[in-house]
Amino acid sequence: MLTFPGQKENEQVLHVVHRHWFNLASHFFLLLVIFVIIFGGISFFLILFPEATDAGGKKVLVFIQNSFFLFMWLYSFMLWIDYYFDVWIITDERILNIEQKGLFIRTISEVHYSRIQDISTSVNGIIPTVLNFGDLLLQTASENERISFRQVGDPNGLKDEIMRLAKRDRLGL
């Protein structure tokens, strides 16, 4: 069973929501293009023109390739951390919003169902419409406080689920 720090006794985790996979894929796609261009370009060059570089030059190119690959590996995991640790945890008592902004900034906010006043969703664009992902905004009783679910899958389904939980909370079930 999934647990999280600060979880109350008898509090049950119902859903753990991450951003839609397309959000991560779009970042990785750009990285992949750069990788193919540089890594592939160097390899292609070495294969097509073996006489253009001497043994020393080839070693330098291979070193550059490896350094780039190492950098890509580290950067990929940093992208993964930024994606995976942005999470919304929906329990039977509240909703937690954990945002990882880069490596050194992490914000956690929560809202209890009794404080939710308004929920709205938006799905904008061709790809979000086809893949069914978008934003969900929770407006709370506090004037400035709101929780945003950014680029999540099936925002309308999520909205219905949150409204169901809010109704259940109001009825004291």
Added chain:
Amino acid sequence: MRYTIDDIYSSMQSLFGLFYTLLFLCYIFAALFVVFHILRYSLDRKKALFGVTFFLSVAAILLFINAILFFSLPFSELGIPTSF
């Protein structure tokens, strides 16, 4: 005091070595930050351990190969201008 070509090559090699040491340390710190975040903030312990193992094993291999490649670079053949 006159410097020979060997002195210049030796100095350049030391400089490259210093830059590479700094770069290597940056790689190590970045890897440690990634490991820290995965272990500290993951909700699922098993997935966190799998992720860290996967990340570290590939990173260690790449770092090892990178170091070997660097120390096999022929600095003396890379060319230093003999006249300015």
